[in-house]
Amino acid sequence: MQFSTLNKELDAVCTNYDYGIVPGSVTVFARDSIAVVGKLELTLLEGIMVIIEISGEGSMVTSCTPLLNTPISPSSLKLVQDHLEYTFDTIDKLLMTISPIFAQRFLDKIQSSITLDPATASFDPLLPPPSTASVPYDQQAAPSSSGNDIFEWIH
Structure with missing residues (x-):
C-alpha cells in the first residue's frame, strides 16, 4: 500500500462513517510514512472506544475500552475483544464484525441507495436485458441475426 x-x-x-459510529469520534493519531501504517481511535455506538491500525495487510483493532458513562452489554465488549489483533481486508468488514449496530446501519445505507428503475426491474424475457435499457435506442447494438435473441437475453 x-x-x-x-x-x-x-x-x-474520518468523514464517511459517522452514520454507524459516534459522530465525530474518529481521531487519527498516527500516520507513519515509513512503515505505511495509520492508527486511529473511534467510538462504536455500543459505547466502546477502539484503536484501529490500518496498513497494507488490512485493518485490525489493537485495543478497546468501554466508556464509563455509557451502558454497555458484556456481549458487545466480548465481541470486540474476541476480534482483537484479527486482520480484516477492509475497515467496513472490521466494523461490521465488531459492531452489530454499525452492520445494521451499513446495510440500511446500502438498501436505501439502491433504486429500482421500473424499466430495468422487469424479468420478462421478452424485454431487452437491463444493461441495454438505459442506453439510448440509437446507441444500442443491433439485434443478432442468429434468431436466438431471447435465448441470449435469458442466459
Whole structure:
C-alpha cells in the first residue's frame, strides 16, 4: 500500500462513517510514512472506544475500552475483544464484525441507495436485458441475426 492510499483511507474513515459510529469520534493519531501504517481511535455506538491500525495487510483493532458513562452489554465488549489483533481486508468488514449496530446501519445505507428503475426491474424475457435499457435506442447494438435473441437475453 502506498502512503497516499493510506492517507485517503484514513481521511475516508474520518468523514464517511459517522452514520454507524459516534459522530465525530474518529481521531487519527498516527500516520507513519515509513512503515505505511495509520492508527486511529473511534467510538462504536455500543459505547466502546477502539484503536484501529490500518496498513497494507488490512485493518485490525489493537485495543478497546468501554466508556464509563455509557451502558454497555458484556456481549458487545466480548465481541470486540474476541476480534482483537484479527486482520480484516477492509475497515467496513472490521466494523461490521465488531459492531452489530454499525452492520445494521451499513446495510440500511446500502438498501436505501439502491433504486429500482421500473424499466430495468422487469424479468420478462421478452424485454431487452437491463444493461441495454438505459442506453439510448440509437446507441444500442443491433439485434443478432442468429434468431436466438431471447435465448441470449435469458442466459
